[in-house]
Structures are given as C-alpha cells and as structure tokens.
Amino acid sequence: MSATVRELPVSKMHGTHNDFVVVDEDASRGLSYADLAQRLCDREKSLGADGLLVVGRPPAGIDASATMRIFNADGSEAEMCGNGMRCVARYLVERGAPSAFTVATLAGPIGVEVLSRAPEYRVRVEVGTPDVEIGGAERTLESAGVIWKYRAVSLGNPHVAIFVDDVAAVDVERVGAALATHRDFPHGTNVHFVQILDPHRVRVRHYERGVGVTQSCGTGSVAAAAAAIVAGSAESPVTVEVPGGMLVVEWRLGAPATLTGPVEKVFERTVEA
Numbered sequence: 001m002s003a004t005v006r007e008l009p010v011s012k013m014h015g016t017h018n019d020f021v022v023v024d025e026d027a028s029r030g031l032s033y034a035d036l037a038q039r040l041c042d043r044e045k046s047l048g049a050d051g052l053l054v055v056g057r058p059p060a061g062i063d064a065s066a067t068m069r070i071f072n073a074d075g076s077e078a079e080m081c082g083n084g085m086r087c088v089a090r091y092l093v094e095r096g097a098p099s100a101f102t103v104a105t106l107a108g109p110i111g112v113e114v115l116s117r118a119p120e121y122r123v124r125v126e127v128g129t130p131d132v133e134i135g136g137a138e139r140t141l142e143s144a145g146v147i148w149k150y151r152a153v154s155l156g157n158p159h160v161a162i163f164v165d166d167v168a169a170v171d172v173e174r175v176g177a178a179l180a181t182h183r184d185f186p187h188g189t190n191v192h193f194v195q196i197l198d199p200h201r202v203r204v205r206h207y208e209r210g211v212g213v214t215q216s217c218g219t220g221s222v223a224a225a226a227a228a229i230v231a232g233s234a235e236s237p238v239t240v241e242v243p244g245g246m247l248v249v250e251w252r253l254g255a256p257a258t259l260t261g262p263v264e265k266v267f268e269r270t271v272e273a
Contacts, residue, residue: 006031008273010040011091012047012266015083017215017244019049019266022091025056025067031273034075040271041073047271049073050211053084055091058104065101066092068110072210079157080107082218082259086123089114090263107156115260124260127155127219130226130251143178151230153223155257158189158209161227167195167205176207190217194224196233203241215244222257225249 008031011022021040028036037052039045054069068088070078088103089112100113111126131154138149150160160179164170176191188209195203204224206217221240228234229251240247251257 006273007270009268009270010047011268012049013087013090014244014264014266015086015216015218016242016247016261018083018217020051020053020081020084020087021047021049022053022055022087025054025069028054028273033069033071034077036273037071037073038075050208050214051078051081051084053081053088053091055088062104063102064104064109065097067104069106072208073212074210076210077106078210080105080110080127080155080219081157082125082127082155082220082222083216083261085110085112085125085127085218086259086261086263088112089123089125090121090265094265105156121263121265122260123263124258125218126256126258127222129254129256130155130222132223132226132230134230134253141179141182141184143175143182148175148179151227152189153227155219155222157219158185158187159192159220159223160185160189161192161194161224163194163196163228163231163233165195167193167203170205172205172207173213176213180207180209190220190223192217192220192224194228196228197241199233199235200237201239201241202228202234205243216242216247218247218259218261221247222249222251222259226251226257229253 041049052071056067058064070081116122153159191207225238237250247261
C-alpha cells in the first residue's frame with residue numbers, strides 16, 4: 001500500500017540571498033523535518049534552499065508569540081539563524097502578527113520588529129548578547145599546514161571569525177570546510193572570513209555548518225562585527241557587506257546586539273510531502 005501524499009503549503013524567502021523554505025508546524029506535524037529539509041533544500045531536484053524553517057505555537061508557559069526551529073540543508077538542526085528569523089518575522093506579520101513580537105528558539109527568546117514594508121521589507125532582530133572574549137590574543141589552529149588565527153563567538157550557536165586582508169583571495173569552500181569540521185570543534189562551527197574596510201564597515205564571506213558556502217549568514221555577520229569591535233578594529237554600528245547584500249549590526253559591550261536587513265518573498269505554493 002502506498003503512503004498517503006500530503007499537500008504541504010510552503011513559502012520560500014531569503015534574507016540577503018540566504019534562502020529558506022518556511023513551513024507551519026501544524027500543517028507539517030508528523031513529518032521528519034530532517035528528511036524534509038534534505039529533500040526541499042536540494043537545488044537540483046526540488047525547491048532549493050540553505051535551510052528549512054518550521055514556525056509553530058509556543059508551549060504553555062513560554063513567553064513568546066511563536067517558535068522557530070531551523071534545519072540546515074543537510075538535515076541537522078541549528079540553534080539560531082538571524083536571516084531566517086527575519087524571514088519568519090515577515091511570514092508571521094503577513095498572517096496577522098503585530099509588527100513587533102518575540103520568537104522562541106533553541107538559543108533563547110529572540111525579539112523581532114518589522115521596520116518597513118515598502119519599498120523594502122526590512123526587519124530588525126535582537127539576537128542576544130554575543131559571547132566573545134574581551135581582550136587577549138586571538139586563538140590559533142592548524143589546518144593543512146596553515147596556522148589560522150581566529151576569535152570564537154557564540155550567539156547560542158558557534159562561530160569563528162578570521163581576519164584577512166582580502167576575503168576574495170580566500171578559498172572559502174575548501175578552507176571553510178576544513179575549519180568547520182576541525183577537531184577543535186567537536187560539534188562543528190560556522191566560519192567567517194572578515195576584511196576590515198573602515199571602522200564602520202566590514203566585508204565578510206561565510207561557510208556555514210551543515211550548509212556550506214552561503215551568500216549571507218545573519219548570526220555570522222553579528223559574530224564578525226562583534227569580533228571586530230572587540231579587536232578594536234570597528235565601532236558600532238557596523239555595516240556588513242556579504243555576497244548577498246548589506247546588513248547592519250549594532251552592539252555595545254555587555255548589551256544585546258541587533259541585526260537589521262531586508263527580507264524578500266520568492267513564492268508561496270504547495271508541495272507533496
């Protein structure tokens with residue numbers, strides 16, 4: 001007997017070309033999200049995306065308007081995603097949510113606010129307080145005979161920021177893959193190569209854990225900006241140039257950071273699940 005085929009409503013969105021398939025938890029209940037992410041995120045055989053975002057209702061006792069779970073293209077679950085959170089904010093506001101609310105994630109509660117809907121849909125996300133070593137020398141690790149200096153940053157998910165003279169000269173796919181799975185990071189990490197342009201502007205390229213090279217990484221952009229601020233190379237606000245566009249990070253030591261950027265809706269449709 002063949003399995004029952006379900007028609008699943010999905011939205012595809014992107015934040016600075018970091019793209020996601022968004023589904024409602026009620027409509028997708030009972031499905032394996034790891035399997036669904038691998039299938040829908042396949043760029044050759046399906047919709048294609050960097051990840052799957054599952055939007056649900058918070059359980060009793062949780063002070064939030066919604067929940068967000070993030071599954072990378074390889075099916076692994078991530079703790080938090082800044083670009084994905086902006087997409088979820090638009091998804092919920094277009095379905096009747098107020099312009100500002102809180103979303104529960106594995107990394108904790110995240111505040112979001114829609115700043116504008118036209119001519120550009122723009123959302124600000126409060127991503128929490130970056131955990132980055134204040135002062136001290138950069139850490140080092142060795143990969144393929146090269147010594148890399150980095151600063152570790154946590155935003156509920158792990159990041160390393162590596163300062164370079166020219167991000168265009170880095171083989172992000174090869175080096176990023178090696179560092180993201182380095183033995184020093186038993187659970188993997190997100191890797192960001194950071195070029196300082198001036199005190200309020202940096203250029204960043206990303207290799208995301210469980211995904212690979214991406215056009216943008218929201219929490220990675222915050223991590224890069226925070227590392228640059230701690231190093232004394234940048235000051236808030238920091239405009240982060242990523243291959244997919246521009247993001248703005250604001251952060252003062254000891255306070256929560258915010259990430260502001262655009263959200264584009266690509267399409268809404270139903271798929272077989």
